[in-house]
Amino acid sequence: MRELKLMKGNEAIAEAAIRCGVDGYFGYPITPQSEIMETLMAEKPWETTGMVVLQAESEVASINMLYGGAGCGKRVMTSSSSPGVSLMQEGITYLAGAELPCVVVNVVRGGPGLGTIQPAQSDYFQSVKGGGHGDYKLIVLAPNSVQEMADFVELAFDLAFKYKNPALILSDGVIGQMMEKVELKEYTPRWTNEEIEKISPWATTGKGAHRGRNVITSLELEASEQEKVNHRLQAKYKEIEKNEVRCEKFMCDDADYLLVAYGSSARICQKSVELARENGIKVGLLRPITLFPYPVNEINALADQVKGILSVEMSAGQMVEDVRLAVNGKVKVEHFGRYGGAIPSPGEVVEALKQKIIGG
Amino acid sequence: MAEVLNDIIKPENQIYGKSEVLTDNVLHYCPGCSHGVVHKLIAEVIEEMGIQEQTIGVAPVGCSVLAYNYLEIDWQEAAHGRAPALATAIKRLRPDRFVFSYQGDGDLAAIGTAETIHACNRGENIVMVFINNGIYGMTGGQMAPTTLEGMKAATCPYGRDVSRDGHPIKITELLAQLPGTGYVTRQAVHTPAAVRKTKKALRKAFENQKLNKGTQLIEVVSTCSSGWKLTPVQANKWMEENMFAFYPLGDLKDE
Amino acid sequence: MKEEIIIAGFGGQGVLSMGKILAYSGVMQDMEVTWMPSYGPEMRGGTANVTVILSDQRISSPVLHEFDTAIILNQQSLDKFEKEVKPGGTLIYDSNGITRHPERTDINIYRVDAAEETARMQSAKTFNMIVLGAYLKVRPVVKMENVLKGLKKSLPERHHHLIPLNEKAILRGSEIIREVSLVE
Numbered sequence: 001m002r003e004l005k006l007m008k009g010n011e012a013i014a015e016a017a018i019r020c021g022v023d024g025y026f027g028y029p030i031t032p033q034s035e036i037m038e039t040l041m042a043e044k045p046w047e048t049t050g051m052v053v054l055q056a057e058s059e060v061a062s063i064n065m066l067y068g069g070a071g072c073g074k075r076v077m078t079s080s081s082s083p084g085v086s087l088m089q090e091g092i093t094y095l096a097g098a099e100l101p102c103v104v105v106n107v108v109r110g111g112p113g114l115g116t117i118q119p120a121q122s123d124y125f126q127s128v129k130g131g132g133h134g135d136y137k138l139i140v141l142a143p144n145s146v147q148e149m150a151d152f153v154e155l156a157f158d159l160a161f162k163y164k165n166p167a168l169i170l171s172d173g174v175i176g177q178m179m180e181k182v183e184l185k186e187y188t189p190r191w192t193n194e195e196i197e198k199i200s201p202w203a204t205t206g207k208g209a210h211r212g213r214n215v216i217t218s219l220e221l222e223a224s225e226q227e228k229v230n231h232r233l234q235a236k237y238k239e240i241e242k243n244e245v246r247c248e249k250f251m252c253d254d255a256d257y258l259l260v261a262y263g264s265s266a267r268i269c270q271k272s273v274e275l276a277r278e279n280g281i282k283v284g285l286l287r288p289i290t291l292f293p294y295p296v297n298e299i300n301a302l303a304d305q306v307k308g309i310l311s312v313e314m315s316a317g318q319m320v321e322d323v324r325l326a327v328n329g330k331v332k333v334e335h336f337g338r339y340g341g342a343i344p345s346p347g348e349v350v351e352a353l354k355q356k357i358i359g360g
Numbered sequence: 361m362a363e364v365l366n367d368i369i370k371p372e373n374q375i376y377g378k379s380e381v382l383t384d385n386v387l388h389y390c391p392g393c394s395h396g397v398v399h400k401l402i403a404e405v406i407e408e409m410g411i412q413e414q415t416i417g418v419a420p421v422g423c424s425v426l427a428y429n430y431l432e433i434d435w436q437e438a439a440h441g442r443a444p445a446l447a448t449a450i451k452r453l454r455p456d457r458f459v460f461s462y463q464g465d466g467d468l469a470a471i472g473t474a475e476t477i478h479a480c481n482r483g484e485n486i487v488m489v490f491i492n493n494g495i496y497g498m499t500g501g502q503m504a505p506t507t508l509e510g511m512k513a514a515t516c517p518y519g520r521d522v523s524r525d526g527h528p529i530k531i532t533e534l535l536a537q538l539p540g541t542g543y544v545t546r547q548a549v550h551t552p553a554a555v556r557k558t559k560k561a562l563r564k565a566f567e568n569q570k571l572n573k574g575t576q577l578i579e580v581v582s583t584c585s586s587g588w589k590l591t592p593v594q595a596n597k598w599m600e601e602n603m604f605a606f607y608p609l610g611d612l613k614d615e
Numbered sequence: 616m617k618e619e620i621i622i623a624g625f626g627g628q629g630v631l632s633m634g635k636i637l638a639y640s641g642v643m644q645d646m647e648v649t650w651m652p653s654y655g656p657e658m659r660g661g662t663a664n665v666t667v668i669l670s671d672q673r674i675s676s677p678v679l680h681e682f683d684t685a686i687i688l689n690q691q692s693l694d695k696f697e698k699e700v701k702p703g704g705t706l707i708y709d710s711n712g713i714t715r716h717p718e719r720t721d722i723n724i725y726r727v728d729a730a731e732e733t734a735r736m737q738s739a740k741t742f743n744m745i746v747l748g749a750y751l752k753v754r755p756v757v758k759m760e761n762v763l764k765g766l767k768k769s770l771p772e773r774h775h776h777l778i779p780l781n782e783k784a785i786l787r788g789s790e791i792i793r794e795v796s797l798v799e
Contacts, residue, residue: 004642006635006638006639006642006648006650006768006769023453024449024452024453026449031654032654052449052452052453054448054449054452056445056478057474057475057477057478058474060442060445060474060475061442061445061448061474061475061478062445064438064439064442064445064446064449064475065445065446065448065449066449067436067438067439067442067445067446067449068418068436068438068445068446068447068448068449068450068453069449069450069452069453071436071446071450072416072449072450072453072454074453076449076453090439091439091442094438094439098437117654173654174651174677174678177651177652177654178649178650178651178652178677179635179638179648179649179650179651180647180648180649180650180674180677181642181647181648193454193456204416204434204435204436204450205416205434205454205457206413206414206415206416206433206434206454206457207412207413207415207432207433207434208413209413213432213433213434213435214434214435215428215434215435215436215437216435216436216437217419217428217435217436217437218437219425219426219437264677264678267675267676267677267678268675268676268678270675270676271675271676274675343678345678345679345680346675346676346680347680
């Protein structure tokens with residue numbers, strides 16, 4: 001029998017983490033995502049699956065705990081919200097540089113600075129363009145429902161280990177705080193230490209007699225060698241772009257106009273599509289599920305069909321740059337957003353579409 | 361000559377050998393530097409305890425950033441100051457392993473102060489080896505949190521001015537106050553006797569980890585001939601006269 | 616069937632848990648549901664509100680700016696949400712502490728004096744269940760059996776002995792609600 005529960009997005013992340021065999025969670029409280037650690041601490045998974053849950057002294061510490069745990073081949077994750085994720089950027093670039101798989105959840109709130117605790121999508125650049133130093137990419141998943149919050153934990157770990165790369169679940173206060181029905185998966189046991197030796201032979205598990213020592217590092221003082229490291233990383237990112245694009249199309253088949261939106265904005269835009277169609281405007285919605293890799297080809301193909309595209313985000317206009325790159329000048333692309341914690345209404349989106357694209 | 365040598369080089373005549381846990385890589389440290397000695401001692405302790413296959417080291421940022429080149433064990437290289445956070449997770453996820461961090465004064469007592477204090481306060485069951493030479497060696501001799509008052513460095517060329525720079529921090533004394541720390545000691549490696557004592561302290565720290573006795577902190581007051589602009593012999597003498605006066609050797613805590 | 620509801624009042628009135636029980640009742644009736652709260656410091660004694668959507672179909676936006684029904688439990692919320700009720704929609708309010716009563720003439724307005732009733736019943740904790748009962752009387756979107764199931768699901772086990780009391784409060788709410796529509 002399937003187990004249906006009504007839970008918050010944040011709670012779903014925690015439940016899914018326990019169920020998919022995560023080894024360790026390290027975090028620091030910040031609104032609007034504190035329910036993730038609160039749920040884990042209340043569930044006491046160390047008594048059932050053996051999962052370690054630790055409240056660190058800061059986001060700086062928690063992301064570096066991920067480095068330590070991931071370096072041992074363990075499935076480790078953290079979660080935070082925008083200001084905390086800014087603090088993690090150092091650790092994230094080291095994780096990317098050392099090619100360590102792990103999962104970071106950002107339940108985004110409005111910025112800049114301390115900003116607001118209300119939902120926003122203004123961390124897009126930080127997430128997909130590399131928020132820390134150096135040439136690196138994260139695998140970025142954007143859930144738009146509580147069910148996807150649960151499902152993407154396992155997906156993020158699968159992708160992170162497949163490519164030895166940190167994966168980010170880019171959510172926001174709406175998805176984190178709202179409750180919906182969610183179907184939870186059966187428990188998957190955590191990997192044993194013996195399984196980890198096979199799955200991740202590079203991990204620092206203690207230098208066995210059968211192998212040389214393993215060293216996890218992002219340091220290479222020799223420029224020519226460091227360039228090789230970068231070549232390898234770039235080749236990996238190309239591979240990810242080739243294999244892992246995920247997106248969802250809603251009423252695109254006959255669309256004259258296209259909305260592009262991810263996460264909670266995509267939910268709002270779905271309603272906008274319905275409203276617009278009630279008024280006789282044929283609008284479709286493309287929802288990127290992966291923000292890196294971005295659905296470039298899918299958007300480019302739709303640009304041949306539609307007369308104009310509106311990128312809708314709870315930001316001042318970040319993802320719109322990627323939409324424009326994908327469209328490559330074929331049709332008009334404009335941005336509409338509310339930001340700083342404000343949420344656009346479905347009606348506002350339709351108005352913006354009329355003004356900026358249809359009338360413009 | 362070769363015949364004479366072959367006559368001498370026999371196992372039964374050997375009185376000193378390189379630890380199996382040390383690699384054959386040539387150390388990048390300056391002449392007179394204490395790092396090499398401490399590396400050797402850790403290698404010997406690991407070998408003698410037979411824990412080479414169970415030990416995971418965490419290297420810092422600083423002169424010993426490349427420590428992982430010299431000990432034949434699994435290593436992780438941390439971001440600056442974050443070694444205690446890495447070690448925390450490694451030990452919690454692999455409690456069956458011996459875990460130690462190796463950190464300099466900038467790493468442990470400046471940029472990583474929060475990670476250091478909280479790892480110790482949680483009583484993470486790890487060994488922290490703390491090399492305190494009162495200067496930033498790798499970046500070219502700048503002031504460290506442990507630079508003595510009046511001591512010259514690249515960023516305090518006229519000497520540390522405590523009204524501007526604050527006082528040198530006795531972090532080991534501070535950490536000894538925390539209930540999470542078990543064995544806290546300050547040692548040096550400037551004489552054969554001191555080397556033997558430091559090795560004993562390291563051995564005790566690793567043994568204590570086996571007994572889950574909380575965070576074990578071994579500070580080694582060290583020289584930096586290059587940063588101090590002294591010969592190795594002068595540096596040892598300067599350390600004895602100045603560093604030991606402010607950072608006295610001995611056990612601070614043994615619980 | 617789709618019902619888009621805002622429930623708004625003071626923190627501590629049980630606004631969020633009432634929404635949760637309603638949402639769980641929807642789950643028990645095999646409906647799609649979303650529950651989207653206001654969150655943050657304003658919950659500590661300030662105003663709190665929650666948007667609940669019950670639908671037979673997949674729900675698009677969990678965030679709304681107009682509602683089929685508004686359940687209003689203080690003046691600030693009345694000022695904010697009266698105008699966001701769809702024409703022909705429903706507004707239910709508790710008159711306790713209300714100085715400016717609802718004025719719209721294009722919606723159905725009901726009054727439930729739940730605060731007064733809890734004082735009479737000497738059971739302040741059933742306040743939100745009286746309001747829920749009142750709401751279900753005029754908008755029977757979920758069956759009572761599913762409400763009871765939802766109640767059981769959303770209350771922790773240690774509070775299950777309170778279910779009969781809550782059931783009584785729901786019933787009482789359905790009895791005391793009265794229409795004050797200004798519809799011409």
